[in-house]
Amino acid sequence: MRTASVDGVPVFHAEGPPPLSAGLVFGVGRRDETFVRGGLTHLVEHLAMSAVGRTPYDSNASVDLVRTEFTASGTPDQVREFLDRICRALRDLPVDRLRVEADVLRTEGGAAAPPAVGSLLSERYGLVGPGLAGVREPALTSLTADDVREWARTRFTRQNAALWVTGPLPEGLALPLEEGAPPARPPLWRAEVTTPGWLESAAAGAVSIGAELPPGLAGSVTLEILRRRVEDELRHRRGVAYAVGADRLPLDADTRFGVVVTDVRPGQENLAAAVLWREVQRLVGEGPGPEELQHERTALGALLDDPRARTEEVVAHAEARVTGVPVHDVDDMRRELAALTTEEIRETAARLCDGALLGVPEPLDPVPAGLTRVPPWSAEAVPGRVFQRRRLTGVPKGTTLVVGDDGVSAVLEQGTITVRWADAVGLVRQGPGEFQLVGRDGFTVPLSVSDWRDGEEALALVREAVPDELQVDDDDVDEPAGLLLFRAPEHRVREAIAMSNHGATVLGNDEWTAVVADDAPDFAVRLAELSAPLGRRTVALTLRRTHADLEYVLFRGRKEVARHRWGIAPADPRPLAEAVLRPEESVARLHDAAGTIHEIAEEAVAALGLPAQVPALLAGEPVVEGQRIEGTGAFGGFRASMRGDFVPGQGKGTRLERYQELARRRPGWFRAVNVVAALVYGVLLWLIVSYRDDLGSWRAAIFGVLMGLGLLNAVWDARPPRRPAAPDPVAVPADRTPTG
Numbered sequence: 009m010r011t012a013s014v015d016g017v018p019v020f021h022a023e024g025p026p027p028l029s030a031g032l033v034f035g036v037g038r039r040d041e042t043f044v045r046g047g048l049t050h051l052v053e054h055l056a057m058s059a060v061g062r063t064p065y066d067s068n069a070s071v072d073l074v075r076t077e078f079t080a081s082g083t084p085d086q087v088r089e090f091l092d093r094i095c096r097a098l099r100d101l102p103v104d105r106l107r108v109e110a111d112v113l114r115t116e117g118g119a120a121a122p123p124a125v126g127s128l129l130s131e132r133y134g135l136v137g138p139g140l141a142g143v144r145e146p147a148l149t150s151l152t153a154d155d156v157r158e159w160a161r162t163r164f165t166r167q168n169a170a171l172w173v174t175g176p177l178p179e180g181l182a183l184p185l186e187e188g189a190p191p192a193r194p195p196l197w198r199a200e201v202t203t204p205g206w207l208e209s210a211a212a213g214a215v216s217i218g219a220e221l222p223p224g225l226a227g228s229v230t231l232e233i234l235r236r237r238v239e240d241e242l243r244h245r246r247g248v249a250y251a252v253g254a255d256r257l258p259l260d261a262d263t264r265f266g267v268v269v270t271d272v273r274p275g276q277e278n279l280a281a282a283v284l285w286r287e288v289q290r291l292v293g294e295g296p297g298p299e300e301l302q303h304e305r306t307a308l309g310a311l312l313d314d315p316r317a318r319t320e321e322v323v324a325h326a327e328a329r330v331t332g333v334p335v336h337d338v339d340d341m342r343r344e345l346a347a348l349t350t351e352e353i354r355e356t357a358a359r360l361c362d363g364a365l366l367g368v369p370e371p372l373d374p375v376p377a378g379l380t381r382v383p384p385w386s387a388e389a390v391p392g393r394v395f396q397r398r399r400l401t402g403v404p405k406g407t408t409l410v411v412g413d414d415g416v417s418a419v420l421e422q423g424t425i426t427v428r429w430a431d432a433v434g435l436v437r438q439g440p441g442e443f444q445l446v447g448r449d450g451f452t453v454p455l456s457v458s459d460w461r462d463g464e465e466a467l468a469l470v471r472e473a474v475p476d477e478l479q480v481d482d483d484d485v486d487e488p489a490g491l492l493l494f495r496a497p498e499h500r501v502r503e504a505i506a507m508s509n510h511g512a513t514v515l516g517n518d519e520w521t522a523v524v525a526d527d528a529p530d531f532a533v534r535l536a537e538l539s540a541p542l543g544r545r546t547v548a549l550t551l552r553r554t555h556a557d558l559e560y561v562l563f564r565g566r567k568e569v570a571r572h573r574w575g576i577a578p579a580d581p582r583p584l585a586e587a588v589l590r591p592e593e594s595v596a597r598l599h600d601a602a603g604t605i606h607e608i609a610e611e612a613v614a615a616l617g618l619p620a621q622v623p624a625l626l627a628g629e630p631v632v633e634g635q636r637i638e639g640t641g642a643f644g645g646f647r648a649s650m651r652g653d654f655v656p657g658q659g660k661g662t663r664l665e666r667y668q669e670l671a672r673r674r675p676g677w678f679r680a681v682n683v684v685a686a687l688v689y690g691v692l693l694w695l696i697v698s699y700r701d702d703l704g705s706w707r708a709a710i711f712g713v714l715m716g717l718g719l720l721n722a723v724w725d726a727r728p729p730r731r732p733a734a735p736d737p738v739a740v741p742a743d744r745t746p747t748g
Contacts, residue, residue, distance in 0.1 A: 020173070035331050050113055128142075133199065
């Protein structure tokens with residue numbers, strides 16, 4: 009192996025078979041992120057590779073717990089070109105693709121470690137550092153262009169990079185990376201977990217065991233011997249497993265996390281856990297047999313003698329340079345392997361046994377001797393204000409929520425879940441009024457305002473205590489809700505919004521009214537709130553845009569009746585044509601429209617009579633024309649309606665609305681009609697009372713109530729109209745005479 013330097017980046021290269029292969033490695037991975045900003049490294053990698061585009065040679069990139077790597081294989085010119093393009097892309101990321109790549113990562117659903125391993129890491133190290141390998145990235149779509157640019161500028165630098173090459177260095181090789189200091193990493197944080205212990209893992213169909221191990225070849229040999237024993241028992245003897253794997257993850261210069269994982273047939277999880285724990289204890293007590301140790305010496309010796317080992321050595325040295333984890337060369341490993349003893353294996357197995365976490369997908373029954381359950385509850389609750397649960401919710405009876413100066417506790421009959429402010433790593437909004445407060449130790453307190461009396465106050469206290477940078481929206485909340493339009497007069501929509509619990513801005517024309525929400529509720533909540541007061545037959549239309557397409561969804565009340573996505577598949581134009589009273593041929597032509605999202609939106613405005621601002625609103629432009637309506641609830645909205653806040657324009661509205669307007673103004677002729685009506689109702693009521701025996705008691709009562717209500721309404725509407733308030737007197741200067 010030889011070393012060199014290119015533009016300040018250390019290079020490790022050795023001869024190898026063609027084609028020429030190279031890898032640019034950076035010392036940044038999932039462990040360097042935070043819970044709420046998870047995915048930054050992966051986004052940088054995706055954006056850089058998207059800038060490179062398709063290549064006629066093999067190229068790839070990957071992100072794991074501790075490093076990011078860009079690789080290519082091809083001719084020297086191809087490899088040189090790839091490395092140059094990657095370096096330039098990292099300096100100027102194509103952030104216009106940020107939202108697309110964020111959604112790609114959401115679809116990919118990748119993790120820095122398999123679920124069975126990630127679960128153990130999260131239990132041991134919490135939701136920081138290597139423990140982040142066990143949780144998904146909750147807020148990818150909240151990351152901004154500035155976020156990823158800054159991450160690339162400070163992490164993807166020449167001081168945090170190394171290059172490995174198998175073959176001669178390409179002529180003219182350049183690595184134009186940013187300057188920057190290597191990022192400082194805090195020491196490993198460990199959760200207070202009593203070991204050896206067992207826990208319920210989120211990995212279905214897998215049983216795993218893991219613990220911290222010291223550096224050195226003894227750890228790898230110990231894990232491999234344990235793996236073979238478990239495989240012999242579960243696969244070859246019992247037939248309840250197929251694949252048993254072992255791995256040793258480097259976390260820092262002095263710490264490795266060793267794991268053995270086995271899949272298992274459903275219903276055999278307890279058996280697999282018992283076998284795994286038994287073999288660990290047996291290896292501690294008996295050590296490896298002579299044939300087992302000799303087998304490992306032979307197998308590892310063959311790997312070290314393979315000519316490809318020298319090639320792998322340059323990769324290991326490049327990774328060691330950026331991760332800070334020392335690496336031994338092939339000759340050192342041969343000497344260490346030759347000196348390995350049975351006692352070293354027993355001592356390493358004892359370290360594994362004492363620090364073991366055993367992950368199972370369901371509770372152990374019975375629990376093997378020597379294992380205790382990792383507590384699923386917090387040690388204590390915080391003092392503070394107590395909030396009682398609301399009835400008819402999913403919260404168990406007797407549960408209380410405590411919000412105090414130190415943190416939050418959910419106190420149940422079975423135990424307590426506490427997250428202290430100092431340990432909070434995220435407050436994640438999961439829907440309207442739905443949050444989760446996540447602690448560094450992995451405990452999570454669900455917060456739903458509808459679950460607790462004075463729930464809004466409880467949530468306000470929590471949001472005030474948690475720093476703003478830790479408050480994010482879950483990606484699942486960020487699904488495109490679209491622009492909501494009602495085929496109803498604007499004054500009716502304004503009245504419906506006022507009677508709901510959430511405000512919005514409205515704008516419209518004589519036929520359609522657009523509702524632009526700027527607060528908590530999502531599309532489904534908004535549609536449900538407004539459809540009821542507007543009427544079950546009211547037509548609602550939502551226009552949704554994705555990265556490449558525009559789609560509409562047609563509703564009658566809250567029921568979906570049709571949808572269409574332009575450019576994807578044909579759809580029946582009849583439901584939309586009937587709902588909006590347009591010719592079917594016109595809607596069919598609209599369905600066949602082609603072009604950009606903006607162009608199709610403009611055609612929809614022309615064909616359906618939508619407000620002219622629709623294309624701009626779909627593009628995310630601010631509302632420049634519109635009226636903000638506050639949601640005041642049913643009672644507040646009713647009062648506003650009675651005051652006449654939602655009176656339609658002259659000559660507009662339904663007959664009922666026009667009558668309500670007359671009842672507010674009460675012109676002379678209207679009052680006279682009501683005086684006559686009051687006399688008529690009075691006479692009829694007198695006749696009913698006089699002839700109640702002939703009518704029968706129940707008929708007389710019904711007619712009497714109806715006539716009485718009519719009489720009261722007529723008398724009320726016969727009142728003189730309210731006089732407008734007198735204007736404030738205007739002072740007239742002494743030297744001026746007011747004109748007539």
